[in-house]
Amino acid sequence: MKGMILIMDxxxxxxxxxxxxxxPLQAANTPNMDKIAEKGINGLMDSxxxxxxxxxxxxxxxxLGYDLYEVYTGRGPFEASGVGFDVLPGDIAFRCNFSTADENKIITDRRAGRIRDGTKEIVEILNDMVIEGYEDVKIIFKESTGHRAVLVLRAEGEKELSDAVSDVDPKKEGKPPKKVVAIDETVEAKRTADILNKLVNKSYEMIKNHPVNQKREKKGEPPANIIIPRGAGAVPEVEPLNDKYNVKSACIPETGLIMGIGRFAGMDIIEIEGATGGVDTNLDNIVDVIVDHAKGDKYDFLLINIDGADEAGHDGNSKEKLEFIEKVDKIVIEKLANLEDCYIILTADHSTPVSxxxxxxDPVPIAIIGPExxxxxxxxxxxxxxxxxxxxxxxxxxxxxxxMDLMNNSTKFGA
Amino acid sequence: MKGMILIMDxxxxxxxxxxxxxxPLQAANTPNMDKIAEKGINGLMDSxxxxxxxxxxxxxxxxLGYDLYEVYTGRGPFEASGVGFDVLPGDIAFRCNFSTADENKIITDRRAGRIRDGTKEIVEILNDMVIEGYEDVKIIFKESTGHRAVLVLRAEGEKELSDAVSDVDPKKEGKPPKKVVAIDETVEAKRTADILNKLVNKSYEMIKNHPVNQKREKKGEPPANIIIPRGAGAVPEVEPLNDKYNVKSACIPETGLIMGIGRFAGMDIIEIEGATGGVDTNLDNIVDVIVDHAKGDKYDFLLINIDGADEAGHDGNSKEKLEFIEKVDKIVIEKLANLEDCYIILTADHSTPVSxxxxxxDPVPIAIIGPExxxxxxxxxxxxxxxxxxxxxxxxxxxxxxxMDLMNNSTKFGA
Known part of the structure; x- marks a missing residue:
């Protein structure tokens, strides 16, 4: 017996x-999701x-059944892992934005005009960064999608680092990068905060005149001329999902973040051609891969994340959200609703109200179909x-x- | 005001x-259970x-309100207590099977042909067992129902024992008893593992030619010629239920295991004549005892376990399960549904799907009737x-x- 959890982000x-x-979900025309509700058992879920x-x-x-309060150490490590970064225990990882700063280092665009191309070239320059006085700390950047990047600080000497540091991101335009402070009393936290403050300034000096930015400025686009890290996290280590639940599992993600979760749980990652994480994603490719693996022998548990509804929610666009839900219903859910010998859980990870x-x-609906x-x-x-x-x-x-209980893949506690 | 919990196992x-x-419960004709649902408040319960x-x-x-993750130490102690064994703190208790082994000590029948008679006589011989080098460890066996027995190891000297040992039971026929190993690094666990390995071999030598077995072999029945322990547990000690909830409580069980739970909680145990734990149990006797005590003064809280539905579930027999439910409805529930001045909780401990x-x-239904x-x-x-x-x-x-809250037998947390 197989099982899958399809999460509509x-x-x-x-x-x-x-x-x-x-x-939007109520208003959308979703005959296939409704069929799952009708054939299944339903409820609300607080993730x-x-x-x-x-x-x-x-x-x-x-x-995925991990104790959040034990393993969650901030978003950085998951994002880093998600972009294929081989993070190590001891590493401190951050999510970063490429942002636009003016000559006074006031942030004028937190997302550098939602830059799409050129961040890879900028990262090549940034990866030469060495902070004076901290030559034993390796500074590694990697571009992610759009204006996003990750940063890993790796202590190669004897002095360790800490994730107990505040964020750089001012969260609003018109403000300078926030000065990072240690949020505990350790010398490691103070050291890491100092490195970050220097790193932000240094990033501006290193990339403000980068050819990619010169080109952008010529075209009237905001340059990606400063790095704004946030979400510091020390890299956690957990029992692989396959051991924890005695499954052969794969994660079918659209975004680096969910890919990072899959890697963190030791799952195989299946990347989908044309998956964008937006409402323009290639749903046909997604459902084909799901159905192939649901019928194949390689995996008995799949975690799938489809991201578009979240994006439409963040954009405050109810029409886009509703239409994306209908598209998923028609292209993806119709094919899944007819799979046999498979438990399917249809749910979301959270609400992203367009308002x-x-x-x-707000809790999310959950429906489960399958035998008995x-x-x-x-x-x-x-x-x-x-x-x-x-x-x-x-x-x-x-x-x-x-x-796992429904799949009869669980063991009794007691006798 | 009185209260009872009737658990249909x-x-x-x-x-x-x-x-x-x-x-089976849906399909069964259960007018009296339905009356309880109708007159009461209902829900699902995950035990x-x-x-x-x-x-x-x-x-x-x-x-019963005990913190499972704190007190549960394996089934052995509850089973031992259930067969009337006066287990002491420090004792290590095991469930055992009488099994059949061939001359190479390969298990050919894990349940010794589901032996019914003669285990008491065999136990008398086994209780003389002394393991060389461990003369300060008392080895006590007691027969339970059928092929089942319990074993208690009691350290009478200064060297203690441990329940951190693996099982002997190979779980399948055609295999030898599993070698017991310590599952932690303590000297006590290594000691206990060594005792168990010697005990299993010794049991074969001591009882292979026992008159009961000679008679069985003559009749072509598998002899009960080896002891296979499992489920090691150190005896836990908890606050008696009567103190914990300020009640005078009794447990009305059918099986040794539930009797053991009652003893563990310090409850009085009321044994019922003709209670078998099967679908052939004497339900008339059970309900008479319940009604007597519900009307009497000796107890204000009763825990009752009726086991037949579980047996039918384990046997995969939907007809038997359905018919037993109808029998309980007619004989037991009808009389309970009319009791006054008593809160009655009708529920189950778990699901045992016949499939x-x-x-x-899968959660179980729960219904509560009583005043207000x-x-x-x-x-x-x-x-x-x-x-x-x-x-x-x-x-x-x-x-x-x-x-306890409904019975107005509880105290405020706060003011």
């Missing part, structure tokens, strides 16, 4: 006036716990009907245990 | 094709937590309707607290 929402007090706003990373870690344009803690499921009366897959189902309200940390 | 199930996609498969022992410990023939983590209950709309007692009730989905560890 940021799917959950709140009732919107513009949609006649319905959520962390009620009222706690999940990140995509923390939600996925919880849903709020960011994550909220205790079918309930729910026949619509959405945030409002879900609680009437037989799962009631569960947590992300219950999901793998429930799935 | 293994009652929960999954929808079965042979029952028109109903569970441990969602997705975790409970044993009967761990489920009962949770439902899987072992425990699963918040009656909900549910009017059928089964796995599918339960979640629509006013209890939603609770855990085993909530049950005693809810009951």
């Amino acid at each position: 940021g799917l959950g929402d709140r009732p919107l006036k513009e949609l006649n007090n319905m959520t 962390i716990k009620p009222g706690i706003i999940p990140g995509s990373d923390t939600a996925h870690i919880s849903i 709020f344009m960011d994550h909220t803690a 499921i205790r079918v309930d009366d729910v026949n619509k897959f959405n945030e409002i009907e879900a609680h009437k189902g037989g799962l009631c309200r569960i947590r992300g940390s219950d999901v793998m245990d429930i799935l | 293994g009652l929960g199930d999954r929808p079965l094709k042979e029952l028109n996609n109903m569970t 441990i937590k969602p997705g975790i498969i409970p044993g009967s022992d761990t489920a009962h410990i949770s439902i 899987f023939m072992d425990h699963t983590a 209950i918040r009656v909900d709309d549910v009017n059928k007692f089964n796995e599918i309707e339960a979640h629509k009730g006013g209890l939603c989905r609770i855990r085993g560890s909530d049950v005693m607290d809810i009951l």
